[in-house]
Amino acid sequence: MTGPLLEVRDLTVAFPTPAGLIRAVNSMSFSASAGERVGIVGESGAGKSVAALAIMRLLPTPPARVSGRVTFDGTDLLGLPAGRMRRVRGARIAMIFQDPVTCLSPRLPVGEQIAEAIRAHRDVTRRAARDRATQLLGDVGVPAPGRWAAEYPHRLSGGMAQRVMIAMALSCEPDLLIADEPTTALDVTIEAQIIDLLIALTEERGTAVMLITHDLALLARFAERILVTYAGGIVEQGPVTTIYDHPTHPYTWGLLQSVTRVDEQRRRRLSPIQGVPVSARAIPPGCPFHPRCPHARDLCRQQVPHLTVHAADDHPSACHFAGELPRPVGRRGDGP
């Protein structure tokens, strides 16, 4: 394949409300190549989940107004008729969510539900689909998959249910898997297993995985490339080590300085970002981060910075002064 598998250009998602148009996603552009592990990080309201739903064409339009281009393997998804989109969704792009149990029907054994997903896209017998479902459950690390395939969702733990969702997502061997906070509801040991599974997927099957999360530590383990989102836009992106070692956007620094780490000293003073994440309802003029930014100047209040590679820098950052700002002291952007 030449070029990226998924190419998103100027994706904008707006919702009309009595108070005016709310832009949940504002001109996001990014790409993902085959087998790549892309991490999208941001706080609540950053637009990361809405962007994913827009790519999957899972947002009801209207009311949502989606514009921009989403090119997947050469096809423009946003312009695709609904019927053809259904053949892409699930078969070539799959998605998993934070709360797996609510994604499953309580009335059917999980094996049946996976078989149903297979038969929606492939012309195979019920029997063959069921066998494949059991095999998939084994692939994602479910012990005794034959027995678990016959179980109903309420009997499953959160980790087991998420494995069922992943098995279902993999059932048609998608090229791209979008995982939206897939481990947020899980315990740390189960989370580690699910992340291992997603990494194996990219390495063994060449599936591209986009992991959406608020957890910077999780992305350090998982991602090859990171997009940092704020107020509906991407504020910085680059290879994972670059973003963690040399962040140039003050928001990325702020995030890195806000996290506690299991290998640190007790009570290290955190340097959190002041204020609260902006709401899509009231995005300030100029740089959307300026009210919380310790480096904000007049220019930041007037002009929207674009995601570009600055002269003194090696990766794109949506900050007027990227590359010029003094770096925070300490290792990896942490405070002293």
Next chain:
Amino acid sequence: MSQPANDRPSPLLRVEGLRKVYTVMRGVPGFRRGQVKAVDGVSFTIEPGQTLGLVGESGCGKSTVARCLLRLTEPTAGRVWYAGRDVTAFTREELRRYRGQVQIVFQDPYGTLNPRLSVEYLLTEPLRVHRAVKDRRDARRRVGALLELVGLQPEQASRYPHELSGGQRQRVAIARVLAVEPRMLILDEPVAALDVSIAAQILNLLADLQDTLGVAYLVISHDLSLVRHVAHRVAVMYLGAIMEVADAERVFAAPRHPYTQALLSAVPLPDPAAERRRSRIRMAGEPPSAFEVPPACRFHTRCFKAQDVCSREEPPLEPVAGPGHRASCWFAEPMKVP
């Protein structure tokens, strides 16, 4: 009433052999009765002005411990001593006063504040309940002081919970429990519902409050990075029992229990280079349900060190490296977790 033997001078809170067993009807057909040992013999102490981190995965019983400490749930067995007095024998009036001294903050600031009451009313209520103010003027002054203490503006007194952000709501919840000048706070997942940048603000606030007020904390969390950040001492729970307890530095730098070691190795670090170098201890199988706690050592079904003895005899929680460090394992060896 006998005093327990002290190995340290008068802890603020001492918990001995705490047990909570729930009897349940399992499944509708046949009404099979089962027992869930949510808390199965837990003991620990909390010193004045110090923080104990109680850490464990979901369903390990850590929140039930918190509820038992305040007798929001009556423990099945065991004793809780507060400042040398037996909480389990308290009268109604003593219990009311005790619940002023030991307060709890829950995870979800959305669920704990009545949406129909203003911040001022929310903060005045505990003062009235615990008879801590003389008159309305005194109450107003105290509310102002409380808001300042938790970093809120005086004009926010007239707001209602829905007008506040998640972080501000958690500040109000903290101000509310501080109103009657408690000596200890139980913080059950205090920042789990908050955004990363807001969580950091609340953690700094909690550190400042402890420094200025000398209040003790029991922090209950599944998040080891958070516990590492706040706790002086750490107790690690698994299926209703404490597996290891020690000073925080020891638990994190030289854990002795295989469960602690496996848990620590699963926690990701916000450091891609370090993550690439790390190897992980893998736990076998699925976490057992609280209905079917494995016999003998409850961790043996998932343990990478398990031997025959582990499925025959329960290891006691005993000192492994000095009196302050205890672990419940037949093979408790120190290990530097990668």
